[in-house]
Amino acid sequence: MIAALAGGVGAARLLRGLLAVVPPEDVTAIVNVGDDMVLHGLRISPDLDTVTYTLAGAVNPETGWGLVGETWQAMDALARYGGQTWFRLGDRDLATHLYRTQRLAEGAGLAAVTAEIASAWGLGLRMLPATEDRLETRVDVVGEGELSFQEYFVGRRHAVPAKAVRYDGDSAARPGPGVLDAVASAELVVVCPSNPVLSIGPILAVPGVRDAVEARRADAVAVSPIVAGAAIKGPADRLLVELGHEASVVGVARLYAPLAATLVIDTADEALAGAVEAEGMRAVVAPSIMHGPDEAAALARVVLSA
Amino acid sequence: MIAALAGGVGAARLLRGLLAVVPPEDVTAIVNVGDDMVLHGLRISPDLDTVTYTLAGAVNPETGWGLVGETWQAMDALARYGGQTWFRLGDRDLATHLYRTQRLAEGAGLAAVTAEIASAWGLGLRMLPATEDRLETRVDVVGEGELSFQEYFVGRRHAVPAKAVRYDGDSAARPGPGVLDAVASAELVVVCPSNPVLSIGPILAVPGVRDAVEARRADAVAVSPIVAGAAIKGPADRLLVELGHEASVVGVARLYAPLAATLVIDTADEALAGAVEAEGMRAVVAPSIMHGPDEAAALARVVLSA
Numbered sequence: 001m002i003a004a005l006a007g008g009v010g011a012a013r014l015l016r017g018l019l020a021v022v023p024p025e026d027v028t029a030i031v032n033v034g035d036d037m038v039l040h041g042l043r044i045s046p047d048l049d050t051v052t053y054t055l056a057g058a059v060n061p062e063t064g065w066g067l068v069g070e071t072w073q074a075m076d077a078l079a080r081y082g083g084q085t086w087f088r089l090g091d092r093d094l095a096t097h098l099y100r101t102q103r104l105a106e107g108a109g110l111a112a113v114t115a116e117i118a119s120a121w122g123l124g125l126r127m128l129p130a131t132e133d134r135l136e137t138r139v140d141v142v143g144e145g146e147l148s149f150q151e152y153f154v155g156r157r158h159a160v161p162a163k164a165v166r167y168d169g170d171s172a173a174r175p176g177p178g179v180l181d182a183v184a185s186a187e188l189v190v191v192c193p194s195n196p197v198l199s200i201g202p203i204l205a206v207p208g209v210r211d212a213v214e215a216r217r218a219d220a221v222a223v224s225p226i227v228a229g230a231a232i233k234g235p236a237d238r239l240l241v242e243l244g245h246e247a248s249v250v251g252v253a254r255l256y257a258p259l260a261a262t263l264v265i266d267t268a269d270e271a272l273a274g275a276v277e278a279e280g281m282r283a284v285v286a287p288s289i290m291h292g293p294d295e296a297a298a299l300a301r302v303v304l305s306a
Numbered sequence: 307m308i309a310a311l312a313g314g315v316g317a318a319r320l321l322r323g324l325l326a327v328v329p330p331e332d333v334t335a336i337v338n339v340g341d342d343m344v345l346h347g348l349r350i351s352p353d354l355d356t357v358t359y360t361l362a363g364a365v366n367p368e369t370g371w372g373l374v375g376e377t378w379q380a381m382d383a384l385a386r387y388g389g390q391t392w393f394r395l396g397d398r399d400l401a402t403h404l405y406r407t408q409r410l411a412e413g414a415g416l417a418a419v420t421a422e423i424a425s426a427w428g429l430g431l432r433m434l435p436a437t438e439d440r441l442e443t444r445v446d447v448v449g450e451g452e453l454s455f456q457e458y459f460v461g462r463r464h465a466v467p468a469k470a471v472r473y474d475g476d477s478a479a480r481p482g483p484g485v486l487d488a489v490a491s492a493e494l495v496v497v498c499p500s501n502p503v504l505s506i507g508p509i510l511a512v513p514g515v516r517d518a519v520e521a522r523r524a525d526a527v528a529v530s531p532i533v534a535g536a537a538i539k540g541p542a543d544r545l546l547v548e549l550g551h552e553a554s555v556v557g558v559a560r561l562y563a564p565l566a567a568t569l570v571i572d573t574a575d576e577a578l579a580g581a582v583e584a585e586g587m588r589a590v591v592a593p594s595i596m597h598g599p600d601e602a603a604a605l606a607r608v609v610l611s612a
Contacts, residue, residue, distance in 0.1 A: 042407075073379065074398065077398035081402070090379075091380045099389040102389060105347060
């Protein structure tokens with residue numbers, strides 16, 4: 001059994017690689033919900049959906065999120081009203097949010113609904129929301145104050161400087177059903193190549209999860225989301241610097257050393273392997289940019305053998 | 307100024323006729339919200355939308371509701387999840403519900419949101435929800451118990467026998483902003499050819515509205531939704547009988563005599579004019595089936611001159 005802490009696009013790609021080399025029933029993805037929001041009354045879980053759509057082979061390959069071949073009738077019509085169209089919801093994607101919202105209103109938990117959605121897409125892995133409770137990633141932006149994750153990420157296209165990030169609700173949130181067990185019983189814990197602050201951070205902020213992961217440090221492997229000083233996708237590099245960290249595999253190692261014994265770094269960062277190890281993590285050097293399924297599977301094999 | 311009590315399809319057609327012969331700013335539609343519901347977390351107001359889409363010339367002419375040229379990507383995708391697809395929401399129609407839900411969540415009232423939606427469609431009339439408070443038409447079905455309006459109307463295709471109808475919330479509901487003023491100040495009050503129990507009934511059930519309409523009885527004209535003993539659309543005929551009324555213009559006259567001095571009945575019912583008048587309503591005989599805009603405008607002229 002593998003337990004993988006997962007954000008969105010990068011995590012989804014590594015999970016796809018893992019599923020290419022191990023049976024799906026051996027994989028549990030513990031997915032960030034700090035980006036979740038209510039918009040138009042709908043419960044939207046972007047990372048859960050990105051992982052689902054990616055593993056189902058239905059993701060839009062150009063964006064890494066949303067559905068391939070999507071149509072936009074609802075958003076186009078919403079524009080007529082001057083409605084909130086900054087967060088683009090495709091017509092077929094909307095169905096996921098309609099279903100989730102309806103089921104939650106009926107009293108189902110997010111974990112159960114997530115399992116239903118994954119099953120409908122024919123996925124064999126277990127997908128667990130990090131928590132079923134409210135946990136909202138809030139980004140304190142210079143000159144603007146606190147924004148929700150999506151206001152920062154989509155609304156501002158993460159092009160504004162942040163000075164702090166917190167996870168609202170983190171003191172009261174409880175780990176989602178199965179989360180602590182999955183971490184405790186896994187043979188291997190994987191920290192996927194997701195934004196350490198915006199994607200992995202909210203998972204670890206759920207009381208009990210960080211402790212559970214740290215207890216498995218010896219069996220945990222993280223994959224650096226930073227390659228050659230830059231994020232493969234998104235604002236991780238700039239955000240790390242803004243928050244006082246270093247946008248390098250060494251900076252990642254400083255953050256992840258308490259969590260995982262091993263850090264997979266890209267061949268582009270081979271020269272920093274020694275500096276990573278000086279931070280207390282074993283460095284495994286391998287190609288880590290997943291352009292396609294083959295590279296994802298190869299990286300998964302590296303993680304499994306690390 | 308004309309104040310029209312309106313349900314869905316039949317009312318929308320008469321309103322279209324009225325707008326063809328009087329300036330839109332002279333028309334206020336007071337629209338039933340007893341069919342409103344929350345589905346998928348979305349606030350759906352079927353009658354408000356049917357009136358809006360019809361007056362905007364955007365309604366699906368085959369069904370009388372929904373948008374012409376609609377697409378169904380979201381519903382088709384929802385079917386994958388086994389979601390609730392019995393109430394068909396087209397992709398563009400969804401935008402209306404997304405917008406309404408978001409605005410209500412932001413604290414706007416339903417009347418204000420309705421005005422925004424009407425304005426976005428370029429409509430010049432005033433559209434007022436009968437109430438902004440919760441008022442739910444509930445149909446007690448033989449052998450099943452109480453159903454929501456939409457469960458009865460769409461879910462069971464109104465093909466099950468009813469034994470009672472009530473309007474849940476009616477003791478606490480307050481008239482929507484502008485409703486009582488519109489009735490009190492109108493030169494003419496029109497009771498549109500909508501279902502007396504399921505469409506007009508919930509409007510009158512809002513405390514204060516029935517009294518306000520009755521006070522204007524002399525200046526009020528109703529159009530019978532029953533022609534030759536049958537409803538033009540929907541279950542009004544059967545439902546009237548099930549609830550102990552008569553499915554004829556005479557039965558309608560018995561229900562509406564306290565509300566309006568005049569009842570417009572179809573030429574097919576000319577022989578019943580005397581019986582209508584025996585119930586205390588003046589009968590005006592005219593063609594009342596609105597196949598198209600011309601007939602709607604002609605019927606509107608009849609109403610105006612009645």
